[in-house]
Amino acid sequence: QVQLVQSGAEVKKPGASVKVSCRASGYTFTTYDINWVRQATGHGLEWMGWMNPNSGNTGSAQKFKGRLTMTRDTSKSTAYMELSSLKSDDTAIYYCARGPTLGWFDPWGHGTLVTVSS
């Protein structure tokens, strides 16, 4: 079955960077975009950006431009999301999700909790 498996929880200090991985299985990795969505505790969903694993092209919400880097390793069917200059309000669960360009998201990874604390 189609599955996205994410890396484990991270604790980072303000100003640091975090890199989360998302390993895909059950389908051809290069045929769908990988999106990143985050959710702060008790809050709703916030879309961060997308990456085309075939071309490496990316797009992101203006809010994250300059801080968000999305990459992939097609040999490992794995996408990566790196967020830099972390602040306390970046504390959230980060999800990767498969989907057509700017369309629906299915499935979602199980989520990676990133805690930013001094």
Added chain:
Amino acid sequence: QSVLTQPPSVSAAPGQKVTISCSGNNSNIGNNDVSWYQQLPGTAPKLLIYDNYKRPSGIRDRFSGSKSGTSATLGITGLQTGDEADYYCGTWDSSLGLVVFGGGTKLTVL
């Protein structure tokens, strides 16, 4: 403040029907397809409806979606206690240049 507006909560008795609304504008819902997600407590969101009304494989026909103008609606019939979850609508916003979600609706099955 979410770009798409959903009611914070809805409730109904087991076996009954409920609808959840999602309101936007011509930059988002009015000109783009809507998807709906179910998030059970402590889990990742799950796709329920895509392209306004289509159900992915494995999603029961108790779940339905519709769109009219700048609003979309999720319907759930034959409510079960296992349907208690947060429900989110989402779509592309061509003016803002990002995917937008509603603030989420908490469904309680009384």
